Amino acid sequence: MSRLKPHRLTKQLKGHSEMTTHKQVLLFPEEQGRFEIPKPVNVASVPQRSPFRYPGGKTWFVPTFRHWISTIYPKPNIIIEPFAGGGIVSLTALFEDLLQKAIMVELDDEIAAVWESIVKGDAEWLAHRILAFELSRESVVSELKKIPSTSREKAFQTILKNRTFHGGILAEGSGFLKYGENGKGIHSRWYPTTIAKRFLNLNNIADRIDFRCYDGLTVIQEYADRHDVIYFIDPPYTAGGKKAGKRLYKHYDLDHEHLFELCETLKGNFLMTYDNADEVKAMARSHRFQMRLIPMTNTHHATIEELVISRDLSWMDAFPAVHEPQTEYALQSIKKV
Numbered sequence: 001m002s003r004l005k006p007h008r009l010t011k012q013l014k015g016h017s018e019m020t021t022h023k024q025v026l027l028f029p030e031e032q033g034r035f036e037i038p039k040p041v042n043v044a045s046v047p048q049r050s051p052f053r054y055p056g057g058k059t060w061f062v063p064t065f066r067h068w069i070s071t072i073y074p075k076p077n078i079i080i081e082p083f084a085g086g087g088i089v090s091l092t093a094l095f096e097d098l099l100q101k102a103i104m105v106e107l108d109d110e111i112a113a114v115w116e117s118i119v120k121g122d123a124e125w126l127a128h129r130i131l132a133f134e135l136s137r138e139s140v141v142s143e144l145k146k147i148p149s150t151s152r153e154k155a156f157q158t159i160l161k162n163r164t165f166h167g168g169i170l171a172e173g174s175g176f177l178k179y180g181e182n183g184k185g186i187h188s189r190w191y192p193t194t195i196a197k198r199f200l201n202l203n204n205i206a207d208r209i210d211f212r213c214y215d216g217l218t219v220i221q222e223y224a225d226r227h228d229v230i231y232f233i234d235p236p237y238t239a240g241g242k243k244a245g246k247r248l249y250k251h252y253d254l255d256h257e258h259l260f261e262l263c264e265t266l267k268g269n270f271l272m273t274y275d276n277a278d279e280v281k282a283m284a285r286s287h288r289f290q291m292r293l294i295p296m297t298n299t300h301h302a303t304i305e306e307l308v309i310s311r312d313l314s315w316m317d318a319f320p321a322v323h324e325p326q327t328e329y330a331l332q333s334i335k336k337v
């Protein structure tokens, strides 16, 4: 295959943006007027930098992430994303020069093949491979039957699956998009020029990514004493036996309590996102972390609430705070002493 110069290939690629909407609604309508609700985030205005359409992806969180970084002083050097998935937060941090370096950690070997290929310098190869592929149900089935002999071939298969499987889900039990967008079936999320362009762009920041196919908790622990590090922690949502994360990811089993314990030991700042589940709120309370709710519109256009958890969320004062059961909290604190 010919090796085009990145700028030549870039010229061939015309943008094709994936549209997602994000609507901000009041969680507690009776409290209207008490909070200055932040302006609605239009996700279409957030640059889509990840080559993945990732289940549980955090593109909608990018504006809040930028805000968070702007409040941290002194400026940290490294961002650690221990559950990287599609990695949009780390990518944003690097492309927008918010931090120098990103340590991205992901256990899924297929996702890992993509990040490893980018870091090894195979982004351009992947861009060409995507542009050259003639997509049909038969061609995808035949491609996915092959046993990949290199990491970049495995990366290509991963992107193919991610873009043609229902919801981008790679976990067992997932299958081809049946109807997709406007009845376009497996073609509906396959935008070769857009995806190829994203890979080429990733070449510009690849040398600032330290990717590890490893356990995120171990990497958090490794950096626990560093002050110049921040953590964006977006684990699979499986606390309290919740099913969402099990359906979406191959690796969903996580000791959530251990994660909270680790966070308490960190010298650097951290931000966690979680589903608004009672078990999660109980863990956050018992570790004396703060919580805020962010309303977001999911892929089914339903409004759901996500929790943001950290030591200090005063910079999010405009967001609705989670109602604290004061008495229980006081009793719990006394018990602990």
Ligand SMILES: C[S@@+](CC[C@H](N)C(=O)[O-])C[C@H]1O[C@@H](n2cnc3c(N)ncnc32)[C@H](O)[C@@H]1O
Residues within 6 Å of the ligand: 054, 055, 056, 057, 058, 059, 082, 083, 084, 085, 086, 087, 088, 089, 105, 106, 107, 108, 214, 215, 216, 217, 234, 235, 236, 237, 249, 250, 251, 252, 253, 254
């Ligand atoms: C909620 S998703 C992260 C989505 C990501 N923030 C994004 O924007 O695309 C959680 C990810 O954690 C990964 N994962 C699960 N357990 C892990 C572990 N112990 N270490 C590293 N990654 C893990 C899953 O494979 C999944 O990709």
